[in-house]
Amino acid sequence: AQTVTQSQPEMSVQEAETVTLSCTYDTSESNYYLFWYKQPPSRQMILVIRQEAYKQQNATENRFSVNFQKAAKSFSLKISDSQLGDTAMYFCAFDPLSGSxxxxxxxxxxxxxP
Amino acid sequence: EPEVTQTPSHQVTQMGQEVILRCVPISNHLYFYWYRQILGQKVEFLVSFYNNEISEKSEIFDDQFSVERPDGSNFTLKIRSTKLEDSAMYFCASRGGPSTDTQYFGPGTRLTVL
Structure with a gap:
């Protein structure tokens, strides 16, 4: 079974600055996806970014980027130029594929x- | 852009009553999921559904729960006799294929059991 650990329950950052959220995971799978989801107060789950494990290049989406370290099983999210609208709960998620x-x-x- | 929809957005029910939560997955998707999030906690998997049958379920998904795809568009979660601890946000998700797509989440149904 896979496990996902986010060791930072809360973080804060000043507007326009950069912040990094940490995530580690444990798996015996060799191919999988990793995601970061954003959950604002409305509680909707919004996909922020996706990383395929077979890709060495780190994914980026505008101000959001990841640092994917497969050997270390680490998947951190960097938010650049933080905006007030980035205030939310952020979840890291592991997808073993195969429809699971x-x-x-x-x-x-x-x-x-601000 | 296609999206997963869920109704109702908020359901209030009395303990012991049956509730049905409804989801309309993205039209060409084949895999369907229900997740639950108790307030302040992480998102937990309940069940996955493929080819008109349950493909995987968690320990949370006991005999009180059932899922159905009654027609070509809806995917429902039924809780037969609700308990106070069933109060949570319930998310439906769908994906097109087992290994080539992302799970897309609906906006959620907030279930309150009194």
Missing amino acids: RLTFGEGTQLTVN
């Missing part, structure tokens, strides 16, 4: 301060 379930971490509550 996602396994989520405990979440990190990010607050962007």
